[in-house]
Amino acid sequence: MPSSVVHAGFALLLAAGLLKGAYDRPALAAVLLIVVLPEVDSLLGPVMSGAHRTVGHNFVLPAAAGVLLYYDTRVRSTSALRERVTDRWIRVAWVCLFVHVFAHVFLDWAHLEGVNALWPLHDEFFRLEGEILLSTADGFVQTFVDIELDPETGERTVDAGGTGTTESVHVNNPVEPDSPENLADADVIDRRFPIAQRGWRLYLIAVGVFAVVARRFQGDPPTEKM
Numbered sequence: 001m002p003s004s005v006v007h008a009g010f011a012l013l014l015a016a017g018l019l020k021g022a023y024d025r026p027a028l029a030a031v032l033l034i035v036v037l038p039e040v041d042s043l044l045g046p047v048m049s050g051a052h053r054t055v056g057h058n059f060v061l062p063a064a065a066g067v068l069l070y071y072d073t074r075v076r077s078t079s080a081l082r083e084r085v086t087d088r089w090i091r092v093a094w095v096c097l098f099v100h101v102f103a104h105v106f107l108d109w110a111h112l113e114g115v116n117a118l119w120p121l122h123d124e125f126f127r128l129e130g131e132i133l134l135s136t137a138d139g140f141v142q143t144f145v146d147i148e149l150d151p152e153t154g155e156r157t158v159d160a161g162g163t164g165t166t167e168s169v170h171v172n173n174p175v176e177p178d179s180p181e182n183l184a185d186a187d188v189i190d191r192r193f194p195i196a197q198r199g200w201r202l203y204l205i206a207v208g209v210f211a212v213v214a215r216r217f218q219g220d221p222p223t224e225k226m
Contacts, residue, residue, distance in 0.1 A: 002107045003194035004036045006201045009208030010103040011035040016211040018095045022088045023215065027095075034096040035103050042173040050166025052173050053125065054116035057108055062101050069093060113163045113171050125169045127161040 015023070015031045038056030045051050073079050073090055081090065106128075109115045114127030130144035146159040163169060170179045174191045196202035 009205035011099045012208035042175045045176040053171045057115040058119045113169045125163040
């Protein structure tokens with residue numbers, strides 16, 4: 001699975017492009033904190049089956065946070081958040097929310113058993129796996145969502161990459177490097193803290209760091225003389 005370092009590398013890239021007018025060390029620190037925070041759900045593994053990739057890895061909670069943030073800062077006549085922070089930090093809050101979804105949850109959605117996308121409304125893990133292509137023989141082809149129609153009953157079934165529920169899915173992590181059943185019988189427990197398990201992941205880390213360093217040395221364009 002993508003490590004926290006890979007998530008951070010992707011987050012740095014997004015921050016460099018999105019933190020317009022609010023790009024500084026405190027804002028970057030906030031972005032990096034938010035992007036690694038979902039991994040805390042692995043600590044709940046010993047007390048909640050399937051907690052990792054569930055509590056901190058879904059689309060329901062960030063969607064609810066986005067609605068609340070929009071309502072408080074755009075709809076209410078008096079914003080509780082604006083009374084406590086400047087407009088700059090409102091921008092940072094939106095970027096942090098975007099980074100959480102796209103630099104963390106979306107990446108994990110496409111790896112191993114996926115994420116419990118609709119938790120706590122619906123308990124089922126989904127993995128984003130498939131392809132979209134144009135074929136001279138078959139035309140437009142997509143396999144991310146498989147729709148089948150039973151010719152006898154006419155019943156339609158939709159498979160969006162479901163992999164199981166919290167009772168059947170275990171995603172290895174340093175807190176629980178294997179399923180609880182296997183851990184109980186293991187003589188030696190190998191707890192691995194991944195950094196870059198694929199070449200593209202190392203590349204993503206390097207590009208994220210490069211973007212931050214390059215932006216640090218960028219200056220304002222010279223003014224044209226009339």
